Amino acid sequence: MENICKACLASTKVTDGDIQLAIDKLSRLKGMKFVEDSLYLSRLEKCDVCAYLEYGTTCLQCGCIVQIRAKLPDSTCPYPKDRKW
């Protein structure tokens, strides 16, 4: 798929370390809960084969980092009409 992101360039890629840092910060928020690892991995498997995933991290539908979005219990996939998870 052509890069349709209007705001982010390849140079704005986030690293695994950036993502882990964000997850660590979220985990310290009061009341924050994450989904079980099995559900997390299942969600990421669907993102990995999705045409809207850019740079291996960014969902072009919502602009989120999928490795973070998939951790959140109330989060859903924004795929148009037929969400993937």
Ligand code: SF4
């Ligand atoms: S549309 Fe859904 S499956 Fe595709 S990258 Fe975004 S969150 Fe993942």
